[in-house]
Amino acid sequence: MKKILVLCTGNSCRSQIADGYLKHFAGEKAEVYSAGVETHGVNPKAITTMAEDGIDISQNTSNNVLEYENIDFDYVITVCDNARERCPYFPTKAEKFHYNFPDPAKFVGTEEETKAEFARVREMIKTYCKDFVEKI
16 A cells, blocks of 8 residues: 655645545555644634535544654655745655645635635545546
8 A cells, every 4th residue: 555645834734625525536446644743633614615515524633744754655755846846855765746725725815715715625636546546
């Protein structure tokens, strides 16, 4: 079974969405972890936007990348530039992948516009994760 780590700044939104989709699409093919270079707690709007697509991440926790320094990952995916730049080094043979998804938590707009932005980013991450799993 492959081990995948998804990294973001605070492990609250984009990495949590990716975690949900990677687990969904990979099933028994992979063990999926998500972490941040900081921990900000799981964003309630990320939980809601995933529930709207039938994925439950409500029990996810926000974890620091250093909690996983002893795991030998096969793949590390950074989902924002900040995480790629600030990720501490830990020995791994992992292949590294990067995609700088927009941060819907920083979007400024009405409640409906914010909901639409979360859904837009969710769909981007969903497509990325589906394609990623098909290649492993």
